[in-house]
Amino acid sequence: xxxxxxxxxxxxxxxxxxxxxxxxGCGASTPASSSSADNPYGLIEPGSIRVxxxxxxxxxxxxxxxxxxxxxxxxxxTDVARRAxxxxxxxxxxxxxxxxxxxxxxxxxxGVAAIxxxxxxxxxxxxxxxxxxxxxxxxxxxxxGINDPEGLSGKRLGVVQGTLQEAYAVKNFTSASLVxxxxxxxxxxxxxxxxxxxxxLDYEAAKSYQEQFGLVSAADIxxxxxxxxxxxxxxxxxxxxxxxxxxxEAMEDGTWxxxxxKWFPGSPMPEQYLPKAEQTSSPAPSN
Ligand code: SNW
Numbered sequence: 059x060x061x062x063x064x065x066x067x068x069x070x071x072x073x074x075x076x077x078x079x080x081x082x083g084c085g086a087s088t089p090a091s092s093s094s095a096d097n098p099y100g101l102i103e104p105g106s107i108r109v110x111x112x113x114x115x116x117x118x119x120x121x122x123x124x125x126x127x128x129x130x131x132x133x134x135x136t137d138v139a140r141r142a143x144x145x146x147x148x149x150x151x152x153x154x155x156x157x158x159x160x161x162x163x164x165x166x167x168x169g170v171a172a173i174x175x176x177x178x179x180x181x182x183x184x185x186x187x188x189x190x191x192x193x194x195x196x197x198x199x200x201x202x203g204i205n206d207p208e209g210l211s212g213k214r215l216g217v218v219q220g221t222l223q224e225a226y227a228v229k230n231f232t233s234a235s236l237v238x239x240x241x242x243x244x245x246x247x248x249x250x251x252x253x254x255x256x257x258x259l260d261y262e263a264a265k266s267y268q269e270q271f272g273l274v275s276a277a278d279i280x281x282x283x284x285x286x287x288x289x290x291x292x293x294x295x296x297x298x299x300x301x302x303x304x305x306x307e308a309m310e311d312g313t314w315x316x317x318x319x320k321w322f323p324g325s326p327m328p329e330q331y332l333p334k335a336e337q338t339s340s341p342a343p344s345n
Pocket of ligand 1: 112115154171172173174175190191192193194218220221222223260261281282283284285286
């Protein structure tokens with residue numbers, strides 16, 4: 059792990075430098091992926107968007123039985139990309155903990171995985187406007203006896219490394235023992251086997267695992283101050299603005315609402331992303 063972490067960026071820089079030299083011929087300093095007339099968004103490969111995502115965050119981003127990426131975030135991003143003029147979107151599954159760094163260092167054009175926008179993360183990447191604001195949920199077995207955050211005291215709580223859940227648990231669930239996992243599937247397996255007592259993840263993914271394994275929710279914690287956004291490398295302003303424009307269009311013409319109803323049936327409808335005509339005068343929770 060240590061070796062890989064220290065070596066990887068250097069290797070990438072070497073590859074990037076080689077690519078620049080190969081493409082420019084004369085050693086000019088414009089990187090291959092920076093914006094230009096035929097590649098205004100500065101994509102790795104003009105005409106297609108490479109997206110770092112997750113294979114096990116159903117219904118946000120997941121792979122179906124055929125291994126194809128689908129889910130709310132996947133369909134929304136694909137729609138927004140099309141509005142920005144790019145039809146070819148290629149999703150790849152990553153561990154969440156490495157996702158933002160992989161976008162920042164140019165391995166991917168975007169990161170899409172219910173990624174909450176925070177000031178801390180903005181030190182690494184830029185974000186589109188927000189497109190989802192919901193809860194962080196603790197799931198457990200029916201027999202664990204954990205019914206609220208206080209019930210976590212002395213218990214083993216799973217979190218996926220690098221998530222807002224991890225940060226929240228470190229700060230607020232100080233009497234629980236945190237167990238860090240690379241992904242949700244591994245953590246939920248640990249709940250099912252009894253290796254941990256509970257797992258802390260996004261509300262809709264929690265709901266999906268509850269249905270699949272007969273688990274129950276012990277608490278829903280609002281995360282409205284960190285709405286999810288699409289992550290892009292810093293400085294790709296044209297790309298980010300095109301995504302924001304597409305996102306605003308998808309919200310205004312009802313596409314966002316249609317996808318929300320499709321993927322999150324029965325969940326309360328947040329107002330702030332609906333067409334303006336459908337928003338009531340009462341203020342939304344935030345953003
Ligand atoms: O902050 C929330 C947001 O309000 C919405 O509910 C979607 O999920 C969040 O962005 C939080 N998501 C976690 C995070 O950003 C975990 C992401 C994941 O597991 N894919 O760390």
